[in-house]
Amino acid sequence: MFSKIFPKIHAEGYKFLVISGIITIVFYSLSNFLGLIGLVLTIWVYYFFRDPDRVIIEDNNYLVSPADGEIIKVEEVDGPKELGLENKKFNKISVFMNIFDCHVNRTPCAGKIEEILYKPGTFVNASLDKASEDNERNYFKIKDTDNNDIIVVQIAGLVARRIVCESNKDQELKQGDRIGMIRFGSRADVYYENYQPLVKVGQKAISGETLLAKK
Numbered sequence: 001m002f003s004k005i006f007p008k009i010h011a012e013g014y015k016f017l018v019i020s021g022i023i024t025i026v027f028y029s030l031s032n033f034l035g036l037i038g039l040v041l042t043i044w045v046y047y048f049f050r051d052p053d054r055v056i057i058e059d060n061n062y063l064v065s066p067a068d069g070e071i072i073k074v075e076e077v078d079g080p081k082e083l084g085l086e087n088k089k090f091n092k093i094s095v096f097m098n099i100f101d102c103h104v105n106r107t108p109c110a111g112k113i114e115e116i117l118y119k120p121g122t123f124v125n126a127s128l129d130k131a132s133e134d135n136e137r138n139y140f141k142i143k144d145t146d147n148n149d150i151i152v153v154q155i156a157g158l159v160a161r162r163i164v165c166e167s168n169k170d171q172e173l174k175q176g177d178r179i180g181m182i183r184f185g186s187r188a189d190v191y192y193e194n195y196q197p198l199v200k201v202g203q204k205a206i207s208g209e210t211l212l213a214k215k
Contacts, residue, residue, distance in 0.1 A: 010104055010181055012164055013049025020045045051104045054208035056176030060145045063108040063195055063213040064176055065205035066152050067188035069097040074197050080151060082117055083141055090151070090191040093212050095205050097188070103181045106208040107142060108190055109150050110175045113167055115141040121156070138163045140179060146215075151191035154182050176208040 009017070020042040028035030057064060073094035079085025097103055117139040136156040144150050154163045163186075167179045182188075195213035199205065205212070 007050040007052040009049040010051040016045050050102055056208050058175050061215045062211045063192055065207050065210040065212055066105050066108050066190055067095040067097050068101040068207045069095045071199050071201055071203045071205055072096045074201055079191055083139055090193055093190045095188045097186050104178055105180050105188055106176050107173045107179050109144040111142040111144040111173055113140055113142055113169055113171045116169050138165050148194050153189040155187040
């Protein structure tokens with residue numbers, strides 16, 4: 001129960017907690033009202049950087065969500081041109097993370113990271129279609145256990161200003177392993193082949209737990 005109310009936080013969050021704590025102290029020295037605002041800000045920072053443990057299905061017949069948030073796209077598209085896959089068809093599922101969602105990202109499947117590619121970009125609203133092509137983003141190309149290409153893309157949003165990658169090329173992953181996070185509002189796209197989608201637009205997803213697609 002304690003861990004649900006006060007989950008552990010991501011390492012990226014500690015410095016922001018210190019900053020918001022200092023701001024709160026300064027605000028309280030000016031007025032109780034400003035101090036209350038600072039306290040609310042500190043609580044929000046804590047919960048934004050929360051990194052709760054998740055129950056992973058560990059079944060190679062499924063893809064799990066890489067992020068908490070709302071399913072905003074389920075469609076067939078060309079693969080990312082940045083990875084040289086523009087002539088190959090993929091299904092794509094996009095998950096939009098608002099500023100209240102947990103922003104730690106996880107791998108949808110077990111497999112090996114074949115490539116990681118970072119692309120700088122703009123910071124338009126991550127729910128817009130052009131965010132997949134224009135915004136700052138980070139690509140993971142993963143080979144699953146059946147040699148399928150699974151692409152996970154971390155996409156920075158309107159407020160986000162840093163994508164954090166915590167994985168390496170040639171790393172072997174278990175389904176649901178943490179691969180990074182995005183600070184302050186963002187999106188995650190999953191490109192996949194040879195799976196059938198299980199989710200619909202508007203559905204809420206939980207990173208590492210919600211089943212996105214099935215073989």
